Amino acid sequence: VYQVFESVAKKYDVMNDSMTLGIHRVWKDILMHKMNPSPGTLLVDVAGGTGDIAFRFINYVRSIRERQLQRKLKYHQDLSWQEISESYQEDKSKSLGNSQVVVCDINKEMLKVGKQKAQHLGYSEGLSWVLGNAEELPFDDDKFDVYTIAFGIRNVTRIDLALQEAYRVLKPGGRFLCLEFSHVSNPVLSRLYDLYSFQVIPVLGEVIAGDWKSYQYLVESIRRFPPQEEFKAMIEDAGFLKVDFQNLNLGIVAIHSGFKL
Amino acid sequence: GRAGLSRTEPRARDGRSGEEEEEEEEGGYQLYPGHIPTRPLQKALLAAGSAVMALYDPYRHDMVAVLGETTGCLALPNLRDKMKHHPEGYRILQERPRIRLSTLDMARLRGLPDGSLGREYVRFLEDNKVSPDTRMPPKFVDDEELAYVIQRYREAHDLMHTLLGMPTNMLGEVVVKWFEAIQTGLPMCVLGAAFGPVRLSVRKLQVLATELVPWAIRSGRNASCILNVYYEQRWEQPVESLREEIGIFPPP
Numbered sequence: 001v002y003q004v005f006e007s008v009a010k011k012y013d014v015m016n017d018s019m020t021l022g023i024h025r026v027w028k029d030i031l032m033h034k035m036n037p038s039p040g041t042l043l044v045d046v047a048g049g050t051g052d053i054a055f056r057f058i059n060y061v062r063s064i065r066e067r068q069l070q071r072k073l074k075y076h077q078d079l080s081w082q083e084i085s086e087s088y089q090e091d092k093s094k095s096l097g098n099s100q101v102v103v104c105d106i107n108k109e110m111l112k113v114g115k116q117k118a119q120h121l122g123y124s125e126g127l128s129w130v131l132g133n134a135e136e137l138p139f140d141d142d143k144f145d146v147y148t149i150a151f152g153i154r155n156v157t158r159i160d161l162a163l164q165e166a167y168r169v170l171k172p173g174g175r176f177l178c179l180e181f182s183h184v185s186n187p188v189l190s191r192l193y194d195l196y197s198f199q200v201i202p203v204l205g206e207v208i209a210g211d212w213k214s215y216q217y218l219v220e221s222i223r224r225f226p227p228q229e230e231f232k233a234m235i236e237d238a239g240f241l242k243v244d245f246q247n248l249n250l251g252i253v254a255i256h257s258g259f260k261l
Numbered sequence: 262g263r264a265g266l267s268r269t270e271p272r273a274r275d276g277r278s279g280e281e282e283e284e285e286e287e288g289g290y291q292l293y294p295g296h297i298p299t300r301p302l303q304k305a306l307l308a309a310g311s312a313v314m315a316l317y318d319p320y321r322h323d324m325v326a327v328l329g330e331t332t333g334c335l336a337l338p339n340l341r342d343k344m345k346h347h348p349e350g351y352r353i354l355q356e357r358p359r360i361r362l363s364t365l366d367m368a369r370l371r372g373l374p375d376g377s378l379g380r381e382y383v384r385f386l387e388d389n390k391v392s393p394d395t396r397m398p399p400k401f402v403d404d405e406e407l408a409y410v411i412q413r414y415r416e417a418h419d420l421m422h423t424l425l426g427m428p429t430n431m432l433g434e435v436v437v438k439w440f441e442a443i444q445t446g447l448p449m450c451v452l453g454a455a456f457g458p459v460r461l462s463v464r465k466l467q468v469l470a471t472e473l474v475p476w477a478i479r480s481g482r483n484a485s486c487i488l489n490v491y492y493e494q495r496w497e498q499p500v501e502s503l504r505e506e507i508g509i510f511p512p513p
Contacts, residue, residue: 199302207310210323212297212400 009109011209012050013117018204019215027253028150031179032056034246034255035146039065039097044144044169046134046162047152048103049110051117051127058123061099068097096126102144104132135161139169146170150179154225163238170260176240182247182254183227189250197222228254292405295398304331307401316456326397329449330411336446337407343486344410350489357409358493360393360416370496378503379496382423389429393419413488414445420492424504425477426512431457432465436473443481445488472513484508 016024031053037043039061045053105111111129118127132138134149134156147166156162166176184190197219205215226234228245231254235243240258247254289298299307308331315324344350358364370379386392396415402408418437425440427433435457442450458466484507495503504511 199300200306203303203306203310206307206327207314207324210321 009049009107009113012110012113013052015205015209015215018208019201023249024151027179027248028052028056030248031148031150031177031255032060034257035060035148035175035177037061037064037099037146039068039099041099041145042143043099043101043146043148044104044137044139045101046104046132046137046147046149046166047106047155048148048150049105049107049114049152051103051114051123053148053150054101054103054114054127055118055121055123057099057101058096058126061096061126065095065097065099100126100128102128102130102139104130104134104137104139106131106133135165137165137169141168142171143169144171144174146175146177148177148179151181153178153180154221159226160234160237163235163240167239167260172260174260176235176256176258176260178231178235178256180231180254180256181222181225182231182245182251184251186250189252193252228256231256289403292403293408295400296402296405296408297400298403299331299401304401307331312452316459319460322395323397325449325453326399326415327401328452329447330399330401332448333402333407333411336448337402337404337410340414340445340486340488341407341410344488347486347489349491350486353413353488353491354406354409358491359412360420360493362392362394365393373497376499376501377496378420378423378492378498378500381500382420382496385419385423389422391419391429410488414441414447417487417492421487424487424500424507424509425480431461432469432473435461435469436477439474439477440481443478444484444486476510476513480509483510 020027035057037057037060041061043054043057045057048054103111103114105114108131111131115129118124130138134152135158147170149162149166153159153162163176170176184193201219202212202216205218206212209215225231228247228251232243232245235256235258239260241261243256243258245254245256291298307327311324311327311331314321315328318324341354344354367383370383373380375381393416396412396418399408399411402411418441421437421440422429422433425437427436435454438450438454438457441447442454458469461469487507490503490507501511
């Protein structure tokens with residue numbers, strides 16, 4: 001799996017856009033809205049390589065923070081200029097309100113691409129990049145408010161271990177969110193989806209990234225992944241409560257959610 | 262063969278790991294190392310995609326290779342038959358020689374007299390800083406012998422440059438493509454010959470149109486099949502004599 005992603009890293013984003021016709025961006029936005037993080041949230045994004053979720057998190061939290069600040073300023077109409085400028089300075093330095101996201105990925109190349117993107121797009125504070133394995137996370141227990149894994153868990157050899165690790169590093173009350181390709185039960189859509197996956201995607205891989213085999217692997221790994229209910233049971237086995245899933249696009253993609261209570 | 266195979270769905274839920282399997286892949290069996298069997302729809306998509314990508318990004322030589330493989334279904338058997346019906350070509354098909362740095366004795370070739378095939382070939386490689394090892398192995402040809410034919414064609418490409426006296430710049434490549442298009446009939450060569458000039462300056466286009474292309478066409482038609490020449494046994498032969506033997510007119 002490591003070698004697949006080494007060769008895939010540089011063209012990852014281009015391929016994602018081509019394969020999903022850009023829809024993966026919508027899926028990730030929906031995930032962020034579901035998460036609805038408030039400023040001060042500590043997020044770990046596992047298998048988050050090129051930073052898509054992390055950047056969205058920062059944007060979301062920043063916009064909420066800005067609205068908070070605007071509301072605060074309205075209340076400060078009666079204060080003296082001195083007091084206003086003091087509180088303004090204080091708030092400015094916390095434009096993210098102490099929110100932080102740690103991007104963890106097993107692959108150095110993916111992290112490298114992610115860091116470059118962050119620099120290019122101007123993301124600097126509240127962001128850190130850690131090399132690590134989802135089956136054995138380099139973090140303390142009870143650390144994070146939210147754990148996300150977007151399109152990464154199907155590549156983990158021992159999914160149960162990854163789920164256990166997710167449980168371990170989350171604070172009590174923390175939330176587990178997984179965005180992943182899932183099972184399409186609608187027979188018509190299923191056939192079209194299979195046709196597209198097996199016929200078109202490896203061709204796209206060859207033409208855009210010069211790599212047929214990696215994308216053939218990707219398509220196969222999607223088929224091997226457990227369907228929605230089964231994955232829900234696995235999440236419950238790891239100790240999560242109030243586990244639920246939401247199908248996107250009739251099951252092509254699903255968001256599973258669980259809480260450590 | 263197994264061209265009309267119905268698509269197997271082996272990997273859906275049986276928990277096999279994602280390792281490469283030598284046996285059954287999507288659309289058929291793997292016939293040679295590196296072979297990726299493909300269904301007609303996939304080939305059509307590949308042909309279209311690689312054509313677009315090759316034009317968009319001229320540095321994607323792998324796309325030119327893929328285009329050649331996916332569109333060569335008529336031209337390749339034709340070439341193979343030409344080889345089979347010729348004594349030297351037949352031997353090449355039997356012995357399957359490969360032109361690679363590991364199989365060539367570069368020191369010996371360099372030591373050959375000036376004007377000999379071996380010496381001029383090495384000079385060409387060094388002047389243009391190319392190596393025969395950068396040729397892509399075939400992936401999408403669904404016949405093992407035809408895969409060799411296209412591999413031979415690719416490896417002989419540098420020798421074409423040597424025999425035609427053309428460098429590896431855009432102009433030289435286009436001229437060689439014209440020659441190859443006439444000789445092999447491969448759609449990829451025809452497309453390359455037709456679209457390659459798009460990126461040339463006006464002055465070069467003039468030279469191309471008035472002198473080089475007519476010469477390439479005349480030579481291509483006059484010459485016997487260039488894949489029927491056992492180059493590895495002719496390193497000592499002077500280039501001019503080989504040109505005459507094949508039927509390539511002296512370059513302008």
